[in-house]
Amino acid sequence: MSSLAASNEREVATPAKVIQPAWVRTVHWINAVAMILMIMSGWQIYNASPLFDFKFSSAITLGGWLGGALLWHFAAMWLLMVNGLVYLTLGIATGRFRKKLLPITPEGVISDAKAALTGRLSHDDLTRYNYVQKLLYAGIIVVGIVIVLSGLSIWKPVQLQWLTALFGGYDVARYVHFFCMAAIVAFLIVHVALALLVPKSLRAMIIGR
Amino acid sequence: MGRLRSLLIPGVDKQLLVRDAAKLMPDLARRRFIAGGASFGALTLLTGCDVSDSFSAEEMLKQVSKFNDGVQALIFNPNALAPTFPESAITKPFPFNGYYDLEDAPEIDGKDWKFEVRGLVDNKKSWTLEELYKLPQVKQVTRHICVEGWSAIGSWTGTPLRDFLKIVGADTRAKYCWFQCADSEGYNSPLDMATALHPQTQMTFKFADEILPRAYGYPMKIRVPTKLGFKNPKYVISMEVTNDYKGGYWEDQGYNSFSGS
Numbered sequence: 001m002s003s004l005a006a007s008n009e010r011e012v013a014t015p016a017k018v019i020q021p022a023w024v025r026t027v028h029w030i031n032a033v034a035m036i037l038m039i040m041s042g043w044q045i046y047n048a049s050p051l052f053d054f055k056f057s058s059a060i061t062l063g064g065w066l067g068g069a070l071l072w073h074f075a076a077m078w079l080l081m082v083n084g085l086v087y088l089t090l091g092i093a094t095g096r097f098r099k100k101l102l103p104i105t106p107e108g109v110i111s112d113a114k115a116a117l118t119g120r121l122s123h124d125d126l127t128r129y130n131y132v133q134k135l136l137y138a139g140i141i142v143v144g145i146v147i148v149l150s151g152l153s154i155w156k157p158v159q160l161q162w163l164t165a166l167f168g169g170y171d172v173a174r175y176v177h178f179f180c181m182a183a184i185v186a187f188l189i190v191h192v193a194l195a196l197l198v199p200k201s202l203r204a205m206i207i208g209r
Numbered sequence: 210m211g212r213l214r215s216l217l218i219p220g221v222d223k224q225l226l227v228r229d230a231a232k233l234m235p236d237l238a239r240r241r242f243i244a245g246g247a248s249f250g251a252l253t254l255l256t257g258c259d260v261s262d263s264f265s266a267e268e269m270l271k272q273v274s275k276f277n278d279g280v281q282a283l284i285f286n287p288n289a290l291a292p293t294f295p296e297s298a299i300t301k302p303f304p305f306n307g308y309y310d311l312e313d314a315p316e317i318d319g320k321d322w323k324f325e326v327r328g329l330v331d332n333k334k335s336w337t338l339e340e341l342y343k344l345p346q347v348k349q350v351t352r353h354i355c356v357e358g359w360s361a362i363g364s365w366t367g368t369p370l371r372d373f374l375k376i377v378g379a380d381t382r383a384k385y386c387w388f389q390c391a392d393s394e395g396y397n398s399p400l401d402m403a404t405a406l407h408p409q410t411q412m413t414f415k416f417a418d419e420i421l422p423r424a425y426g427y428p429m430k431i432r433v434p435t436k437l438g439f440k441n442p443k444y445v446i447s448m449e450v451t452n453d454y455k456g457g458y459w460e461d462q463g464y465n466s467f468s469g470s
Contacts, residue, residue, distance in 0.1 A: 049358035066357060067463035068270075074465065075273040157354065158291045158435050158470045159284050165292075170352060170360055 331378025
């Protein structure tokens with residue numbers, strides 16, 4: 001594929017080079033849809049038996065009631081899981097994870113975080129992630145894996161009881177699932193805000209360059 | 210409302226069903242569920258689905274839920290036991306739960322009560338409580354998991370359903386054991402045969418070593434630790450062994466029918 005060839009020639013900074021190959025853009029937007037469906041239906045499910053002293057407004061939940069939300073959640077989960085597996089497989093097979101996300105050094109993260117906060121972080125080369133991006137993107141992949149596994153352990157605490165036990169039991173797994181959701185929502189807010197601040201990064205995720 | 214009417218199940222009192230739905234979902238959530246499909250029209254546009262008919266989103270979800278029934282039946286391991294707990298782990302007080310308040314729960318006189326056995330069985334006789342109490346009983350301390358998400362550990366004692374199915378000569382190649390209950394709205398629920406034959410699936414007569422109190426389903430509940438709570442019927446009055454899918458109280462309203470845990 002031309003996109004793979006282009007990423008190998010990253011030293012040649014031609015303006016036309018592909019920043020986000022087609023497969024990344026495809027799984028990214030499918031994931032965006034799946035995540036939003038999962039989060040909004042998940043909030044409605046949470047409301048049936050809240051873990052904390054608050055509920056989510058019905059204006060931002062999906063499904064209308066518990067039964068409807070469960071139907072959405074257990075339908076969108078297939079989209080999320082299959083798409084996520086495709087992403088992980090291709091990310092590893094194409095070497096994209098290794099090239100884009102590694103290595104992550106504490107020094108790099110600290111210096112890039114300082115640069116970001118003082119507005120001195122460069123966005124000239126969108127094919128290279130800075131250390132803060134590397135940390136957040138690698139971190140959110142891990143969170144994505146944990147939220148799926150904790151979800152499976154809540155869904156099947158008998159058939160997958162080894163997995164539920166790994167999370168410290170059914171009740172603990174519910175909290176893990178919730179906090180992973182909170183981390184993803186926090187990531188989403190920052191991610192969308194920064195994409196709007198650097199519109200060419202959004203363009204690259206839509207048309208590839 | 211036209212759409213809603215077409216959702217109703219033949220043989221079910223429509224007024225009762227609507228009243229019940231209104232009680233359960235005071236914010237007209239049932240209608241909002243359908244409307245929710247419409248507001249996600251933009252999303253289905255991305256996938257190229259027909260958005261003008263919001264009902265299609267609901268139909269799609271129902272189809273996926275049926276697919277999920279099949280997936281769950283596939284991954285159901287008939288030999289995998291639900292985790293058991295020490296007595297010290299029992300949740301006290303164990304929550305009362307139903308679509309009705311405790312004072313509206315059925316009040317059954319154990320002397321008049323009979324358990325009717327119908328369908329694909331050799332012996333269709335009805336059983337008195339006295340007769341059932343004579344069957345060998347076992348105790349389990351397992352986790353009850355509600356579809357809402359909360360869970361509680363309880364102690365249930367009774368006769369393994371698979372032993373009873375053998376006694377009545379049930380055709381265990383049939384697809385379901387369909388249970389009916391005594392509460393006013395006629396709660397009922399189908400249980401797939403593989404789960405009915407699971408060693409921990411129990412005709413329960415005692416909770417915490419005491420005769421099952423009214424709150425927990427006197428005189429008999431079906432305890433299924435491999436299913437969500439709503440698949441554990443209380444105040445059971447009859448069982449039909451059948452190949453037909455007869456629906457269930459919550460299943461017909463949209464809860465996944467297999468709902469295995």
